[in-house]
Amino acid sequence: MSKGKRLLSMTGRFVFIVGLFFSVYVFAMFQGGKVSWTIFYMLTPFLLYSIALFVYPMNNIKAERLIRTKTIESGGKLAVTVKLTRTFPFPLLYTVAIEKWADPAMELKTKKLSKHIFLFGFKKSVEFSYEIDKLPRGEHIVEGIEIEVSDFFGWIQKRAFLELKDVILVYPNTTSIKYVPINAQYDRGSLVSPFSLVKDTTMATGVRDYQAGDRVTWIHWKSFARTQNLMTKEFEDRQSEDIIVLLDGRESNLFEEQVELAASIVEEATNHQANIAFASVGAETVMFPFIHSSDQLQDVFVHLAKVRPVVEEEVQPLSSTLEASAGSIVIVTSHPDWAFLQSMMSFVKNTRSVICFVLVDTEIALPLPTQLQEQIRYAKAKGITIHALSRKQFAQAFKEVAS
Structure with missing residues (x-):
């Protein structure tokens, strides 16, 4: 209902209540008798309360929100406490408070969980808590709190929206990856050790x-x-080498798995003090050329929390390149078509090897789709190391590549 229609409805209800009050009074005056005056005296408190509620200023109510869960990963729980305060203790009866989310999907998911019905009474403050389980990865914006109060019979219903914006970031899950480098070498011979690039x-x-x-x-x-x-x-x-992780931002049923794998690789590399860069390709190319500190890693995870897949037609051509020092490209995708892989390789200069992790939704023992098999076969013929894996195989991803 629009604001104009709501105001018109409220005015009509107020006129009805005032009219009812005078009608009952006139009836008692002309009719006389104990019954008519009893009816008048019984209705008067309710009618006066409705009139007082009509003029009660809803902007007297202020809200505070405390997010008790500091860091949330995909599938995690959000715990929130909301406190409502006011300066004028008018006796509010049936009060409903509900959080309003920017995303309609979140609005539907949290409608029953974040809705609280209580008796405000004469209290100056009241607080309530709620929890939301299994939050999806992403940037979720809660815009404010809608307050609705009502009189005894629902004749007067007043609403107010208390703007109180908070951004909830739900980060991708990560898996501890056992990294076995492919080009790990000192000046003499090869060495198998965590991250050749440290x-x-x-x-x-x-x-x-x-x-x-x-x-x-x-x-x-x-x-x-x-x-x-x-x-x-x-x-x-140890032979200076870079790793550049590229995330395919095209729409896919396995996009969440792609994000989780990319996040796991970047986190593991940073923990081992690797010379690592990250870029995601989609509606725009977002690059993080240096990831050395926890703050820089946090910037990457904020991006991975917000990133959304785009249809292939919306993917923008790469406008710049990253320089690599005899390093490797690690591509995370579920559609290893040659046109895309070629554009990724042209994005990074001076590379030694290209590794492509292809996400699949079945176990490797099962036959892959024919088109995917052809794409993998063609990419291997071009010298790209391809490894198809499911979510369960993330921990052993690099070990499988090296074997």
């Missing part, structure tokens, strides 16, 4: 001026104590 931080070879993005643990504090200039330790590299 620096050997046990052996400092010198110092240099501090640069933005350097880790705090790399600062040479003795030099700082002597010179008052920040200096950063330089370490012996």
Whole structure:
């Protein structure tokens, strides 16, 4: 109902109540007798309350929201406490408070959970809590709280929307991946160790001026104590190599699994101090060329919480490139068609190898769709390492590639 229609309805109800009050009074005056005056005196408190409720200012009510769950992953629980306060203790009877969400799907999912019916009475404050289970990944916006109050018989019903915006970010789930590098080498022979692209931080070879993005643990504090200039330790590299993770943002039934795998790879690499970059390709290309700190990793996870798939026609051509130092591209997709893979390879320069994780919704023992088999066969013929895997195989993803 529009605001104009609601106001017209309220005015009509008020006129009805005032008219009823005078009608009962006139009836008692002309009719006389105990019965008519009893009816008048019985209805008077209810009618006066309805009139007082009509003029009661709903903007007297203020709201606060406390989100008790700080970090939520996909499928997790949101716990919220809402507190309503006011300065004028008018006796409110039937009060309904309900959270209003920007997303209609969330509105439908939470309607019964976030709706609270209570008797406000003369209290100046009241609070209620609710929990929502199995939240989907994404950015969920709660716009405010709608308050509805009513008199005894529902003659007067007043609503007010208390704007109170909060953004709930639900991050993708992550899996602890056992990384076995493909190109892990020192100057002599090969080495199987976690992340070939980490620096050997046990052996400092010198110092240099501090640069933005350097880790705090790399600062040479003795030099700082002597010179008052920040200096950063330089370490012996294990053959400097970059990993660039590319997420296919095209629409897919397995898009959530793609996001989870990409998040798991980036998190594992950052925890091992890898030289890693991340980019997602969709309606626009979003790049994170340096992920060295927890804040930079958080920026990636915020993006992965918000990212939404787009139809292939809306995918924008890549407008820039990332530079890699003899590194590897890791592509996460469920549609490994050659046109897409080729555009991804042109996006990154100076690469050593291309690894493509193809997400499937069946166990590998089962036959894959014919079209998917043909796409994988063609990509392998072009020199791309392809590994098809389901969600259950995330932990062993890189081990399978290396085998």
